[in-house]
Amino acid sequence: MAVSTEAPKRKQAGWQARTEAVHAYIFMSPVILGLLLFTLGPMIISLALSFSDYNLLNDFKLIGIGNYTKLLQEELFWQSLKISAIYSVVSVPLGLVISLFLAILLNKKIRGIYVFRSMYYLPTVISGVGVAMLWKWIFNGKHGIINNLLGMLSIKGPNWLLDEQWALVALIITSVWGVGGTMLIFLAGLQGIPYELMEAAEIDGANRWSQFRHITLPLLSNVTFFNLVLGIIGALQYFTDAFVITGGGPNNATLFIAVYLWRHAFQFLNFGYAAAISWVLFLIVMLLTLLVFRSSPLWVFYESERKVK
Amino acid sequence: MQAFLRSLRTRSGQQRLIDVFSVIVLSMGAVVILIPFFWMISTALKQNGDVFLVPPQWIPENPRWENFSDAYAQLKLDIYAFNTFFIVTTVMIGTLLSASFAAYGFARLQAPGRDTIFMLLLATLMLPGAVTLVPTYLMFNTIGWINTFLPLTVPAFFGSAYFVFLMRQFYITIPRELEESAMIDGASVYRIWWSIMLPLSGPVLATIAVFTFVGTYNDFFNPLIYLSDESKRTIAVALSYLSGSPRSVAKMNLLMAAVTISIIPPIVLFIGAQRYFVRGIVTTGIKG
Incomplete structure (x- = not known):
């Protein structure tokens, strides 16, 4: 995002510029204080904590990289990484594909399309504990609606949430239900594609698939990029549904990294250890985001390039 | 055929x-x-x-x-609803005030380091909340704010990155002539912000308000860690405790009635304020 300095460069006396700066800092003061108190300060303390054995019993004492080496040997930590990785690798691309597909369908000029748009966005507005509990009931092995529907097709559904093989699948299904936000961003992107481009391609005899492949997809790639980055960050911090629906179980089959972190921070009160987990999570998120950013010249197509051609 | x-x-x-x-x-x-x-x-x-x-x-x-009505009475939803709406309202006031105030500085006034601060603010959007979680909790613990609404409401008064960004983007589309004529009349920058910029920002403020409402109403994690008294819980936390107890499994009908009641406020808001949701997503990419 470019920060434009749109203010006209008027000739100002030095003191005038200084008063303006003072006012500017007063206006920005909530943000500056907020950054210091709730972001930068806590980050530094969190880093320091991660090198300490601070918990309910011990006072703050630096222990070097002890937390990190312990973490790497902990089986449950690797389990949580594995679960978060599987969830991200499946749910993020799946969500992108489904939301793009829906956005294309919703981009049509059909009567009543607004009703559909609202309906598909609705689950995003009520995502929370209530809906998580609803899912818990839906996936109930004996009385849940999913297994009843499967039963009508003579398929015996698994005991979703109590089955190590299926609990994570159930959570991924619930995540797809909430693709409305991503879908709407795609829809906004689609509506930004100039109609003349499509028309020109049509005159050149392009069929619908090649229109999609050579015009829609490239022009949407920056939106896809945006959704991908947000999707990764969101998926790696996935917490509420796992906490409410499965509680990390059965047998840690849905132990997401955020749930693992919660346990250490607020159940065992191992604050130093929890801080170390949060820094590993932070580094992973940074690394992945950087990777996506680095790879973007390969597949993200920007307006400015189009003008050059 | x-x-x-x-x-x-x-x-x-x-x-x-x-x-x-x-x-x-x-x-x-x-x-x-x-x-x-x-x-x-x-x-x-x-x-x-x-x-x-x-x-x-x-x-x-x-x-x-x-x-x-049974669910409402037996689960004491009135108390939890009161807590929730108290928190939501305070957070909304704090967010609207701080975002619209801070954004004016970023949009209109020159100061050394302004753009760096703005970039820093935007960078925090990518920061996983987990990193600041433990120290923030310990900080609130030290000053005795655990089990009060303060950790949930006070941070809202310090500007949320998304909404400061949204407000700033809106302010820079407002023509400067209005402010300049007010300045000639001797109005201070604060007066200009309050009596010129804010009244023009109705739709953006509404957008911020609806997203803050939904986000705070549905928030589970923060009330979960900061509120321990049963009487202080929010609707979200209260519901989560119900799902855990075996007693409630037998009363799945009451539980689902409670869930139904709990999703009514955001649904009503969504139906009434759809265009603000759409505008917010399109401009900032908040996914709700």
Whole structure:
């Protein structure tokens, strides 16, 4: 995002510029204080904590990289990484594909399309504990609606949430239900594609698939990029549904990294250890985001390039 | 039939077919989205004995409407609703004030380091909340704010990155002439912000308000870690405790009635303020 300095460069006396700066800092003061108190300060303390054995019993004492080496040997930590990785690798691309597909369908000029748009966005507005509990009931092995529907097709559904093989699948299904936000961003992107481009391609005899492949997809790639980055960050911090629906179980089959972190921070009160987990999570998120950013010249197509051609 | 087949060869004929296909697919998807809601209301209306019937009744034979009032009373939803709306309202006031105030500095006034601060603010959007979680908790613990609403409400007064960004983007589209003439009349920058910029920002403020409402109302993590007294819980936290106790499993109908009640406020808000949701997503990419 470019920060434009749109203010006209008027000739100002030095003191005038200084008063303006003072006012500017007063206006920005909530943000500056907020950054210091709730972001930068806590980050530094969190880093320091991660090198300490601070918990309910011990006072703050630096222990070097002890937390990190312990973490790497902990089986449950690797389990949580594995679960978060599987969830991200499946749910993020799946969500992108489904939301793009829906956005294309919703981009049509059909009567009543607004009703559909609202309906598909609705689950995003009520995502929370209530809906998580609803899912818990839906996936109930004996009385849940999913297994009843499967039963009508003579398929015996698994005991979703109590089955190590299926609990994570159930959570991924619930995540797809909430693709409305991503879908709407795609829809906004689609509506930004100039109609003349499509028309020109049509005159050149392009069929619908090649229109999609050579015009829609490239022009949407920056939106896809945006959704991908947000999707990764969101998926790696996935917490509420796992906490409410499965509680990390059965047998840690849905132990997401955020749930693992919660346990250490607020159940065992191992604050130093929890801080170390949060820094590993932070580094992973940074690394992945950087990777996506680095790879973007390969597949993200920007307006400015189009003008050059 | 022949006419139909012939029409398929033309572009507009194909278009019609695709439209029909789209509506069919969208309708099927809508059913998938609505089934959970249907199941929720269906369960919420059942008699105690009918909840665990096999096969289930899709439409309850003897709907029990009292489940809603029972759930409301037995689960003490009035207390939790009060707590929730107190927190939501305070957070909304704090967010609107701080975002609209800070954004004016970023949009209109020059100061060394301004753009660096702005970039730093935007960078925090990518920061996983987990990193600051433990120290923030310990900080609130040290100053004795645990088990009060303060950790949930006070940070809202320090500007949220998304909304400061949204406000700033809006302010820079406002023509400067209005401010300049006010300045000639001797108005201070604060007066200009309050009496010129804010009144012009109605739609953006509404957008911020609806997203803050939904985000705070649905927030589970923060109330979970900061509030411990049963009487201080929010609706979200109170519901989560119900799902854990074995007693509640037997009363799935009451539980689903409570869930139904709990999702009414955001749904009503969504229906009433749809265009603000859409505008917010399109401009900032908040996913709700």
